[in-house]
Amino acid sequence: MDFTFTEEQELAAQALRGLLDDHCTGADLRRAAEARSAEAFAAACAVRRERLKELGLAGVLVPDAAGGLGLAPIDVARLAEEAGRAALPEPLIDAEGVALPMLAKLAGAAGAAGTAGAAAARQALDAVLAQDATVLAVAPGSGPVAGVADADYLLVGRSPDELALHRRNALRVTPVDSVDPLRRLAAVEVADGVPLAVLQGPAARAAWEAAGARHAAFIAAQQLGLGARMIAIAVAYALDRKQFGKAIGANQAVKHALADAQMRVEFARPVIYTACAALDPIAPPDAAAALRVSHAFVAAADAADRAARAAIQVHGAMGYSWEVDLQFYAKRAWALAALAGGRSAHFGRLHRALLDGGLATGPDHLFDAGSASSRVAAASGAAPA
Amino acid sequence: MAIDLRYTDAHRALRAEARAWLEANVPRDPLPSFDTAEGFEAHRRWEAKLHSGRWSMVTWPQEFGGRGLDLIEWLIFEEEYYRVDAPFRVNQNGVFLFGPTLMEYGTPEQKARFLPRLAAGEDMWAQVWSEPQAGSDLAALRTTAVRDGDEYVINGHKIWSTRAVHADWGFALVRTDPASERHRGLSYIVFPLRTPGVRVRGIPQLDGKAGFAEIFFEDARVPVANLIGGEGQGWSIAMATAGFERGLMLRSPARFQRTAQRLVELYRREAGGGDPGIGAAVTQCWMDAEAYALATYMTASRLIAGGSIGAEASLNKVFWSELDVAMHRAALALLGARAELRAQGSEAAAAADEACRWMDGFLFSLAGPIYAGANEIQRNIIAERVLGLPKG
Numbered sequence: 154m155d156f157t158f159t160e161e162q163e164l165a166a167q168a169l170r171g172l173l174d175d176h177c178t179g180a181d182l183r184r185a186a187e188a189r190s191a192e193a194f195a196a197a198c199a200v201r202r203e204r205l206k207e208l209g210l211a212g213v214l215v216p217d218a219a220g221g222l223g224l225a226p227i228d229v230a231r232l233a234e235e236a237g238r239a240a241l242p243e244p245l246i247d248a249e250g251v252a253l254p255m256l257a258k259l260a261g262a263a264g265a266a267g268t269a270g271a272a273a274a275r276q277a278l279d280a281v282l283a284q285d286a287t288v289l290a291v292a293p294g295s296g297p298v299a300g301v302a303d304a305d306y307l308l309v310g311r312s313p314d315e316l317a318l319h320r321r322n323a324l325r326v327t328p329v330d331s332v333d334p335l336r337r338l339a340a341v342e343v344a345d346g347v348p349l350a351v352l353q354g355p356a357a358r359a360a361w362e363a364a365g366a367r368h369a370a371f372i373a374a375q376q377l378g379l380g381a382r383m384i385a386i387a388v389a390y391a392l393d394r395k396q397f398g399k400a401i402g403a404n405q406a407v408k409h410a411l412a413d414a415q416m417r418v419e420f421a422r423p424v425i426y427t428a429c430a431a432l433d434p435i436a437p438p439d440a441a442a443a444l445r446v447s448h449a450f451v452a453a454a455d456a457a458d459r460a461a462r463a464a465i466q467v468h469g470a471m472g473y474s475w476e477v478d479l480q481f482y483a484k485r486a487w488a489l490a491a492l493a494g495g496r497s498a499h500f501g502r503l504h505r506a507l508l509d510g511g512l513a514t515g516p517d518h519l520f521d522a523g524s525a526s527s528r529v530a531a532a533s534g535a536a537p538a
Numbered sequence: 539m540a541i542d543l544r545y546t547d548a549h550r551a552l553r554a555e556a557r558a559w560l561e562a563n564v565p566r567d568p569l570p571s572f573d574t575a576e577g578f579e580a581h582r583r584w585e586a587k588l589h590s591g592r593w594s595m596v597t598w599p600q601e602f603g604g605r606g607l608d609l610i611e612w613l614i615f616e617e618e619y620y621r622v623d624a625p626f627r628v629n630q631n632g633v634f635l636f637g638p639t640l641m642e643y644g645t646p647e648q649k650a651r652f653l654p655r656l657a658a659g660e661d662m663w664a665q666v667w668s669e670p671q672a673g674s675d676l677a678a679l680r681t682t683a684v685r686d687g688d689e690y691v692i693n694g695h696k697i698w699s700t701r702a703v704h705a706d707w708g709f710a711l712v713r714t715d716p717a718s719e720r721h722r723g724l725s726y727i728v729f730p731l732r733t734p735g736v737r738v739r740g741i742p743q744l745d746g747k748a749g750f751a752e753i754f755f756e757d758a759r760v761p762v763a764n765l766i767g768g769e770g771q772g773w774s775i776a777m778a779t780a781g782f783e784r785g786l787m788l789r790s791p792a793r794f795q796r797t798a799q800r801l802v803e804l805y806r807r808e809a810g811g812g813d814p815g816i817g818a819a820v821t822q823c824w825m826d827a828e829a830y831a832l833a834t835y836m837t838a839s840r841l842i843a844g845g846s847i848g849a850e851a852s853l854n855k856v857f858w859s860e861l862d863v864a865m866h867r868a869a870l871a872l873l874g875a876r877a878e879l880r881a882q883g884s885e886a887a888a889a890a891d892e893a894c895r896w897m898d899g900f901l902f903s904l905a906g907p908i909y910a911g912a913n914e915i916q917r918n919i920i921a922e923r924v925l926g927l928p929k930g
Contacts, residue, residue: 423835430542448829508805519831
């Protein structure tokens with residue numbers, strides 16, 4: 154039983170934070186947000202994109218044997234937190250945390266029933282691991298997805314029983330505006346085009362299910378970073394802004410609003426880490442891990458929303474203006490809260506499992522002897538050892 | 539080190555041992571409230587029983603009657619303790635506040651004198667800090683202890699001392715330097731509550747029982763040997779105690795997980811109570827109880843790895859106290875008109891009655907955001923010492 158991160162995990166997070174502190178400042182975000190064309194947007198992000206490649210994160214969740222780093226979702230948790238903290242415009246976490254393990258699965262499925270084109274998938278995987286190409290996933294039934302217009306490869310499915318790899322330029326990809334100007338959304342039509350590789354049936358379904366859980370867990374981690382960042386921005390403003398001859402941050406009404414936001418962030422944190430620790434890089438979560446992810450998603454979305462609301466209020470009229478960089482973080486938090494099923498669906502899933510589905514509760518069931526699955530099994534009558 | 543949320547074999551063995559002992563020894567019927575004379579004595583006997591199984595102070599060193607468990611092991615014990623609804627700890631303030639303080643600041647003689655009796659449930663302790671004019675602003679306290687030979691002569695008026703009506707000893711914060719102001723010149727002194735010159739008057743709480751008391755000192759004489767730490771060191775010792783109080787050990791997460799579990803069971807029995815808002819509230823309560831437990835495991839792990847806990851302990855105190863209120867409010871909403879009914883007959887009948895238990899728990903939960911430093915003060919601490927905002 155240990156609930157501390159390794160030195161390597163801390164160092165990796167610090168390295169990403171250092172990079173983003175230098176190359177993903179509020180001013181950097183503003184330059185990108187106010188870009189008038191896709192080219193201008195790319196130019197505003199170019200230096201950071203190059204630096205991110207140098208970090209050596211490619212294939213973080215891809216197994217060693219497939220040429221990746223062979224790490225686990227918990228290794229990505231702190232990186233996602235840093236990406237959120239900086240409101241990173243690049244879909245780094247979606248690519249590394251969600252799409253790449255799916256591509257690795259597709260590449261590794263050569264010869265299995267219901268598969269085709271594993272060699273092409275292998276080729277794509279190698280190109281992505283070499284950072285010569287990028288890949289993103291568009292879940293079946295998903296709305297527009299950020300960053301797909303710039304990706305070289307897309308993973309799509311006409312239903313959850315299909316996982317198909319396409320070149321992006323073989324699909325119809327239509328840009329869509331987002332309230333968050335840093336999320337370069339595009340809708341993807343999957344009806345046309347012959348896939349480079351395809352996986353069908355239960356294996357595809359499992360891949361999408363696993364990807365959905367990682368997506369939700371890493372969104373939660375990003376929300377954690379966003380919440381902390383918005384509180385920090387509000388604290389800096391409350392120290393600087395003076396009214397009635399003193400810093401507004403000396404007033405209890407301001408203090409208590411920010412203290413409450415801090416509390417929600419800090420009590421979301423262990424839930425998010427626990428959820429990430431319960432996930433496998435590639436396989437879908439068991440029922441208990443899936444519920445942990447839902448809990449993390451709700452707690453994180455609520456914490457980030459609380460932080461956003463408090464931070465905007467602390468800024469007074471400035472908080473309602475385009476001029477304050479706070480908006481980039483708040484809009485990201487609101488956008489993320491609706492993805493990967495969305496906050497309401499995750500809350501509903503918890504509610505049903507808890508109150509109708511018979512999830513075991515009580516003080517001795519927190520980790521249930523190390524096996525997350527036994528928690529649900531115990532509740533449904535299958536007695537654990 | 540790496541995140542690995544699995545119990546070891548030793549953890550499982552500890553859990554099994556605790557479970558077996560508790561299931562064999564926890565009183566079959568709930569004990570009457572420890573804010574009554576009858577209930578207090580019943581709880582005192584329970585403390586002695588716990589001690590007989592060496593379960594009364596599991597984190598204390600073995601030489602003082604403990605098991606030397608670390609914080610993760612303590613959490614496991616607490617989970618088993620609340621799982622079977624074992625009685626609340628009447629000597630809470632001795633076990634979790636005075637004991638750790640004495641271990642850190644007491645002389646070997648003082649430790650030998652007080653700790654074994656505390657562990658055995660022979661001495662029950664009350665905190666004697668607040669005064670009518672010194673509540674949140676504790677440093678405004680005025681009760682004096684003036685040195686006279688080998689004794690201190692104490693005069694003043696203390697208030698809101700929990701369980702002081704039936705307890706044996708008090709740990710007080712008093713002014714030993716009459717010329718001093720604020721947090722300077724304070725000392726930490728222990729005294730028997732039944733001492734000439736000490737008058738304890740019970741104050742009925744919301745539930746009508748005298749769960750706390752005011753204490754009048756009129757030339758009460760206490761030996762100098764009862765001074766803990768140095769003269770004038772009282773404030774820093776008291777703040778260390780306050781750290782224990784707000785930190786991990788005052789309210790273990792298992793207590794709230796158990797309440798959340800009872801709430802979920804009540805919700806299922808009542809088939810949702812007809813108000814969709816209650817379902818959302820119950821779900822949120824369960825999530826928060828779970829989050830508090832996970833947060834405590836994370837903090838415990840950090841402390842075991844050599845980390846420390848500072849002002850962020852105030853986050854815990856605000857979180858669990860508001861969660862406790864929310865859980866009881868949801869339960870009362872589910873109970874509807876049954877919530878106001880009192881069980882007929884004895885205190886024991888009230889303790890065993892589900893609706894009474896929720897109502898009594900609700901009334902008690904309202905004290906949570908007030909005691910151990912009001913939540914408004916905690917939020918100031920979070921804002922100033924965690925976030926870095928200026929003092930008001």
